[in-house]
Amino acid sequence: MEKFRLVTAAFAISLAALALALFTQLLTSSLPAVERFGLTFLFDTIWDPVMEVFGALPFVYGTLVTSLIALLIAVPLSIGAAVFLTQYVPTRTSYLLSFLIEIIAAIPSVVIGLWGIFVLIPFMRDPLGTFLVECLGFIPLFQGPVFGPSIMTGAIILAIMIIPIITSITKDAINTTPELQREGLVALGSTRWEVITKIILPYARPGIIGGVMLGLGRAVGETMAITMVIGNTPSIPASLLAPGDTLASVIANQFSEATSAIHTSALIELGLILFVITVVINICARLILRREVARE
């Protein structure tokens, strides 16, 4: 028994050590860039491998903005879908529809990227992009010209990719609502809408927040599909309809072509920043969940 305990302890410790080793490796490999650029690396907006000027801000901006817009699109859609699937349709229909939604999560990222290139990008140029410019063009975020590959296109791709996760977790959370609570409100003479907003969604809230955080983690780290549609331009455009770039995309695009040591090191430092962002998101998710559970 004692031996078994030691073996399992070894497993647990080695996993924790792996995470630490990963972090130290990232840290030491990015040291040349850290020493040369210091804090300006975080705030510089120019990324020019030829002149060896490296600033991370366009990529941090691209990562955060695409993920945030993806959430704005995906969260209402996912919650709506989950409510519909659990409250409004017969079990068999719900099962079939849920299966189709979950299939999206199984599509390889690169295949979604291909779809993005051949379907979404042309659709962004016309009609969606032109429509946004016509209706909302007075806001700088939606000013023309319309390119096709853009921050908005990337955000839409991300939204599609995180919808299955958020929908599925929200559905599970909704299904844990005690029947007795639901019936208590129904029997008082409440509409279905009141049951959903007053009992089901409040009860499912911690679960929904967990799902959203998982989706955000996925969006921030997603690489292939968004690389294929975002335009890969290291800039911070005023308009969401202009091309941009993300941390994950630029690493994937440039790593094999990086010839100078400082270029490689700068890319690894971008990886370090990405790592820190995802860790922060995870910690936030845990803190929020702990607070939610404590409220119960």
Place this chain on the structure above:
Amino acid sequence: MSSEIEIEDLNAWFGEKHVLKDVSMEMEKNRITAIIGPSGCGKTTLIRCINRMHETVPEARVEGRILLNELDVYQEDPVSIRSRIGMVFQRPNPFPTMSVSENAVAGLKLRGTRDRSVLAEKAKEVLMAVGLWDEVRNELNKPGTSLSGGQQQRLCIARALAVEPEVILMDEPCSALDPVSTMRIEDLIYRLRENYTIIIVTHNMQQAARISDRTAFLYMGELIEYGPTKRLFEKPENELTERYISGRFG
């Protein structure tokens, strides 16, 4: 105001399972009608058809007529029917996110009452009606779930009373409670009949005998016998009823 209920040829199903078969009966106003029978006989389904809760379960189906003061329940909006026919469940189910007083007037809030003084007054009125006011007057802002089981069930009865229903359905309201709490709730039910029509499902025959005016015996989805409680328990006309109340099966 209290109302009478008339059930005509009621049939109910869960999927393929036929759980109520051609049940016809009347429940008089200002009386307590008890429904007894062994587990699975359809007694809970019967009262859940009256406030149209049965149909909220997937695959459930109902046929037949139920009249509430000659108004066909199945021709009306279920939401408005449920506000005229209140329900108390097997286990107390106060809303955990609401305080004691919020729980008491939850139904009024649903109906759009926002005036705080009106709500507070109504909460006091119904909590007094169920004999809970003196016990909880200093705990009105605590969560409804912080009360004891018996208190929670009386809070749920108060919650049902607050929307001023005409009929109150009770589905084994004491089955999760200790004997003392059970006694208090039985006293309460007995007092409530002055103002409401009460239909109570129970598997406790002593309880039916103690508080009800009329008793219906259901077996395998069929209404076997229905009559004044005293007569039914002392001189059952049907052999099945006789065997059930004498404890030979169930």
